[in-house]
Structures are given as structure tokens and as C-alpha cells.
Amino acid sequence: MRGIAVGLSSLAPAPPAPTEGIRRSEPLGCVGRAYRAGRLVCGCVHVAIWFDDRLGLTPDERRMVGVRFCEPVDEDLRAELTELAQRRGRASERAAERIAPIELVIDEAQGERERMTGRLRPPHRRHGRLREIEFGLCERTG
Numbered sequence: 001m002r003g004i005a006v007g008l009s010s011l012a013p014a015p016p017a018p019t020e021g022i023r024r025s026e027p028l029g030c031v032g033r034a035y036r037a038g039r040l041v042c043g044c045v046h047v048a049i050w051f052d053d054r055l056g057l058t059p060d061e062r063r064m065v066g067v068r069f070c071e072p073v074d075e076d077l078r079a080e081l082t083e084l085a086q087r088r089g090r091a092s093e094r095a096a097e098r099i100a101p102i103e104l105v106i107d108e109a110q111g112e113r114e115r116m117t118g119r120l121r122p123p124h125r126r127h128g129r130l131r132e133i134e135f136g137l138c139e140r141t142g
Contacts, residue, residue, distance in 0.1 A: 030114075032106035034069065034077070041074035047106055048134070065116070065137040067104070069130060077102075078130065085126045085133055092122035101140065 030049070034042040046068040069081060080099045087095045099120050106114045121136030 030106045030108065032104050032114075034067075035103045035105065036074075036077070036100055039074075041077045041102065042069045043072050044070040045104060046070065046131075047104060063139070065118070065139060066134040067120075067137050068132070068134050071131070073130065081120075081130060081133075081135070084120065084122055084135065085130075087122070088126075096120055096122055104137070 030047040032045050032047055033040060034045045048066040048068075050064050050066075052064055069077070073081070080095075084092060084095045084099065096119065101117055101119050103115060103117045106116070108114060116137070116139050118137045118139040121138055123133045123135050125133065127133075
């Protein structure tokens with residue numbers, strides 16, 4: 001008689017990822033510029049906006065924003081982003097708190113502009129060139 005192995009089969013579905021409730025298919029991709037205190041700090045910012053489908057979130061909490069900074073980037077902002085990308089855990093949260101808020105001006109296809117202001121959040125993926133790292137943006141409301 002053969003024994004029965006107890007465990008996960010190779011055909012069993014993988015356990016859910018912790019971010020499974022986040023619907024990131026078809027993010028709204030936009031291009032804009034970043035300003036700080038009225039001064040241009042990055043001439044090309046790629047902005048991705050998507051919505052979190054998890055239960056218990058308010059409509060404002062459902063909107064998620066990710067930003068990638070392309071060239072040219074102000075040297076002070078570059079130093080802050082580099083530090084933010086290199087830190088881990090609570091140290092990355094403290095580094096994010098020290099960074100001054102930025103204002104994004106997003107150019108929309110209809111010729112209109114959307115403005116959003118917020119604080120940068122640490123990235124999930126920290127390796128690669130600066131323009132490949134997506135930082136979170138915690139928008140200010142009101």
C-alpha cells in the first residue's frame with residue numbers, strides 16, 4: 001500500500017498575495033511635471049492611477065497613485081529619492097516624512113490639466129535606475 005502525501009499539490013492554486021484585492025489592471029497612465037514651492041523639480045513624471053477594491057476603504061482611500069521620475073530631476077529631489085529607495089522598514093517611513101510635499105501637474109489628453117499635491121511614499125521595488133522605481137504618492141485631500 002502506498003502512503004498518501006499530505007501537502008500542497010503542484011496543481012493547487014497558489015495562496016493569495018497580500019495585495020490580491022488591489023485591481024491594478026488598466027491603470028490610468030499619465031505624464032506630467034513635478035513642482036515644489038512653485039519651482040520645477042522634474043520635467044517628466046509618469047503617473048499611474050488605479051483603484052483598490054478591498055472592503056472597508058473610503059472612496060478617497062481607494063484611489064492609489066504611483067509616480068516615476070524621469071529626467072531631468074532636480075539634484076535635491078534626486079538625493080531625497082535615492083535615500084528613500086535605499087532605506088528599508090521604519091527608516092524608509094522616516095525618510096518619506098522628511099521629504100517636502102510635491103505638486104504634480106498632469107497633462108490630460110483633452111488638453112486639460114489635473115493638479116494633485118501629496119507626499120511621497122517608499123517604493124515596493126527599490127532596485128534599478130531612478131526612472132524605473134515607482135514611488136507611492138499619498139494625496140492631500142481638501
